[in-house]
Amino acid sequence: MSDQIKHECGIAFIRLLKPLSYYQEKYGTALYGLNKLYLLMEKQHNRGQDGAGIATIKLDMKPGSRYISRYRSMAQNAVADIFGYVQNKFVDIQNETPELMKDTEFLKQNVSFIGEVLLGHLRYGTHGKNSIENCHPFLRQNNWMTRNLVIAGNFNMTNVDELLEQLYELGQHPKEKADTVTVLEKIGHFLDDENQVLFDEYKKEGLSNVEITHKISESLNIAKILRRSAKDWDGGYTISGIVGNGDAFVLRDPSGIRPAFYYADDEIVVAASERPAIQTAFNVQIKQVKEIEPGYALIVKKDGTVTQEMYREPAEKRACSFERIYFSRGSDADIYKERKQLGHLLIPQVLSAVNKDLKNTVFSFIPNTAEVSFYGMVEGLHQYVREVQKDVLINNKEQLNDEQLNELLSMSPRVEKLAIKDVKLRTFITQDADRGEMVAHVYDTTYGVIKNDTDTLVAVDDSIVRGTTLKQSIIKIIDRLHPKKIIIVSSAPQIRYPDCYGIDMSKMGQFVAFDAAIQLLKERGMEHIIEEVYEKCKASLLLPKEQIVNYVKDIYRPFKQQEISDQIAKIITPKGTVAEVEVIYQTLDNLHIACPNHSGDWYFSGNYPTPGGNKVVNKAFVNWKEGNNQRAY
Template identity: 25%
Template sequence: MFNEIKGLNEECGVFGVFGASQASQLTYFGLHTLQHRGQEGAGIVSSDGMRLYQHRDRGLLADVFSNPADLTRLVGKAAIGHVRYGTSGSNSIANVQPFLFHFYDGDIALAHNGNLTNAKSLKRRLEKNGAVFQSNSDTEILIHLIRQKQDCDFITALKQSLTEVKGGFAFLLLQKDRLIAALDPNGFRPLVIGKLNEAYIVASETCALDVIGAQFVRDVMPGELIIIDKDGLKIDCFTKDTQLAVCSMEYVYFARPDSIIHGVTVHNARKQMGRLLAKEHPTQKADMVIGVPNSSLSAASGYAEAAGLPYEMGLIKSQYIARTFIQPTQELRERGVKMKLSAVRGVVEGKSIVIVDDSIVRGTTSKQIVKLLRDAGAVEVHMRIASPPFKYPCFYGIDVSTRSELLAANHSVEEMCRVIGADSLEFLSIESLIKAISIPNANKYPNGGLTVAYFDGQYPTPLYDYEADYLKSLQQQTLRKEQC
C-alpha cells in the first residue's frame, strides 16, 4: 500500500561471480564495498557445479560472516550475494537474500535490487493458483511465475516472467552451472559487468569491481538478459520495449562517488551539481562553504569552486553510526543526527556559512544541522541543496516517505526555510540536475535518460498497484492546501 512507504532509504546491492576460485570470498569483498546500499541483512549463495550452498542473516555483512567458517563453507567457482534494505517485506530472516529454492529439477538462488509495482496483484493471482510464499518480499514472485510455466525451458520461462513483473528490478539468479542477470526495461537501478582474468562479475556499482581488481566491461542495458556459463558470456534480451530512465537519486545520493554509472563518474556529476547550484543561487558575503558528510562533499566542493569561496571542513561525521534515516521513529532519527554529526567550532564560529546538502526529505537532518552550526557560533547559515525539491514518492526501489511526510510536498521553499531555521534555502533546478549528470548518448530519451519523477511527479511507467493510493494522496494534499 502507498501509505506503507516509510522513508528515504537505500535500495539493495547485488554482486555475482562466475568462474573464479574462492568465488564466495570475492563476493564478500564486493558486498562490503556495496554495504552503503543496505544494512539490514546480507547473504551469499555459492555453487560448486553440483549443488548450491547458502549463508544469510540479518545485520551488517561483517556481523553475518563474523565466523570465518560460514564463508569457508560456501565452496565453488560461482556465487551471488546481496545486502539488503527492505523496500518491501519486513526485516526478518525470511526476507534476507539471496533466496535459495530447492526443486526436483535443480536448485535456484535469487537476489533482487529494486521494487515491483505490481507485486500485490501478482501475488494475489499466484496464491489463487496454489503458490505458497515463504517470505513477504516481492522478490519471491519471480520464482513462482517461472515455475508456473512448466511447458517451457528455463530461459524461455524466465523471459516470459520478466515481462510480467513491473517496476524497478536488477535480478541475479544462480543455478549450479550458470549465472543469470536481468535489468528492468527502464534500467532504474544500475547494474554492471566486469571481468577478472577468465571470471565474469556482475555488480550494482563499479566500485565493487574496483575492490577486487576486476576490469569494467559494460553496463547492463534496459531489458537485457545476461547469461554466463562455461561457454562465456551471452547477451540476450527479454523485451525490446525499453526506455532508459536511470534513477537520478543514484547520482545525487545513493551511489558511491567513485562509481561510474552509464559513463558518468558519480563524483563528477555531484561536483557539477554544486557548480550549477552556485550559478543559480549564489550567496552574498558568505565566508565559506561546507558540505554535509559524506554524500554532499563533492557538490559542496563544486559550489565553493564556482562561487570563489573557501571550502572548509565545518562538520565531522562519526564513522561508527549507521545512516540516521534508518531509525524507525522521529525521536530516534533526531538523536541519531546528533550522534552522527558534530560542528567544528574553530571553523564556523563567527562566520557566515553556506552549507551544501544533497536533498531534503522530512527536514529532520537539515533542521538539526542548522542548529548544530548555530550552537557552534555560526552567524548565518545559508542552506543550498544540490537537487530539486523532493515532492513525490519513488516506487522503483527507494523507500520514500508518503507524500504527507515529504517537506517539499507540503511547504513552499520559504516555509521550508523557516521550518529548518536557516537564513536562506535554495534548490538546484531539474534542468540543471539533468545537465550536471549528462549521460552520454542519452539525448534521445526523456530527461536525458534519467528518472526525475521525485521532483516533477511525471513517472516514466504506470504505477500499477500504487496508482489508486497515489492519486488519493494527491487529492488529499490538494484539499489540505485549499483548507489552509
C-alpha cells in the first residue's frame, strides 16, 4: 500500500520427531532443524522487521546440562544476525575437528541451539518501544523442567487490563503492562498449577521425587492448561509455546483472526504463519499443508504424539481479510488468485469512471504490492475488449469499413508502469518544509507516455489508509505528466475503523475515510452527530465489554460510499494539482466475493468478531474527540 502500516508478527515452529542422527544420515547435516528454521523465518521476513528471535530445547538432557537456548536480535537484518550468531558456535569445530560436525551426540551435549524443538519469531512492533525486551520468544524459567515455558506469537489482546487484574488476584505481580507478559504469566500459572496437582497425586502414591518428575513430564495435559489460561482472552492470536520437557503447542484464536498453518509427517512437525513458507522450506504440495482450526491447538507431546485439540469453543470464523489484501506474501496460490479477483471486480466502476474510453486512458499501479490486483484488472479489461469486439462483429460487421475494422481489432487497454519508488532516497532532513519536499520525491515517474490534457490515468493501490503518501508524493508526481484526470483505485474498501488484533491502525485520526466523514458532517451542519456519538461512546466504556455496541458507525451512516470517496479525493489532492482527481474504492460485497473464506472485515465494516473490538472502537473515538493521541487498548 502507498501508506506503510505495520503488522505483527510471524511464527516458525519445528519439532524433529526422529533422533538427530537420523537427519545427519539422511540429509547429511546435524543442523537440519536450524537450516529449516532459518528458511521458514526468511520466507516470512515480510511479517517482521523490527526484530526476531529463536529458542531451542534439547530433549532428555542430564541434570546440570543446559537444554534451553535463546537468542534475540534487533539488527537491521535480524534473521541473518541470529543465524550468524548460531553459526559462530560451530566455527571452531569446523576448523579444528571437522569430523565432530557429524557426531550428533557430541554436538547436542556441547553446542547450544542443537535441539529437537525449535521456535522462531519475527516481530513488527505496532506499539510500544522497540527494545530487545520486546522481542519474542519470551522465557519463563524454573528449576523444574516441566515448569519452564517459552512462548512466541502473533497476537494482540484487547482486554489487557482485565487480564492483569486476574493475575493480581492470583497473587502475581507482573513486571509490565503488556499482553505478551499477561499471556506468558497466565499460561505459566496454570502450568505451575498442573505440575503441583500431578506432584501431589504421585506423592500420595509413594513415588520418589525423581520418579515424580518423569511422571509429570509424561502426564502434563497441555490442552487443559490452555483451556484454563485462554478462558478470558479477547483478541486475535496465534501463539506457539514449548514446555521445558519438550511438550509443545501452537494455538489459534476462536475466530481464526490470525493465520496458522502446519505440516506433519513421520520426520517432522512444522507450523508457520504463512503456508508458502512451509511449502518452500519442505518442498511439499499445497494440499499437504493444513490450517490449524479456530479454537484449536496443535499439540506435540514429548513422545512425538501429534493431536489437534479444542481449547475454546470456536466462534464464527472471521479470518483477517487484510492478510489476503496486503500482509501475507502473494506467493500463496489462493492469495494470488484472490488479489487478482479484487482487481477484476473493480472493472465496472473503473469503466464507468472513464466513460469506457480506453483509447484515452492509461492504466497503472502505485506500490509493488498492488501489482497482482492490477494484473486482475488488466485481465478484466481484456475480457471487456473481447466482449465489445464480439458484439460488434456479430451484430454490426456489415456496417464496418476497413479502417473501422482495423480500429476495432486493435482495441486494447493501455498499460504502463508510471510510479516507481526510489528506495535509495532518504528523507533525512529534519525541518518540516524540507522534509515535505523530500517526501514528494520518494516516488519517480515515467515520462512521455501520457497525452497532455487528454489522457485519464487510472492508478491501482491495494488500500488507502491515511492518504498522506498519495497527497505528499504520488499525485504531485503523476500530475507532472499532465493527465486530464487522475483516478486512484483502491482494491480494498474504505478503512473506517481501528484494528485491535495486530495491525498498526488503532487511532481514528489515522483514517482518511474518517476525516472525510467528519468534514462532511461539519459542512452539512450535522455536528450534533459527532457530539451524540461521543456521549454514547463515553457512556459505553462504563459497561462490560459484552454489552458494548459500535456507536462510531453513526458517523458514516448519513453518507453513501461515493460521497465519502469524493470527499477523500478532495483531501488527498495537493494544492496546485491541475488534473481532476477521483477515488474509487472496492465494495464490501466484492471483497467477500474475492475472499470468501476470510470474512474478517471489521476495519471496513465496523463488525468486530470479539466484544473487546466494540470497546476499542468506542474508546478510540473518545480519544480522538478529547485530543488524546493514545491507542485505545
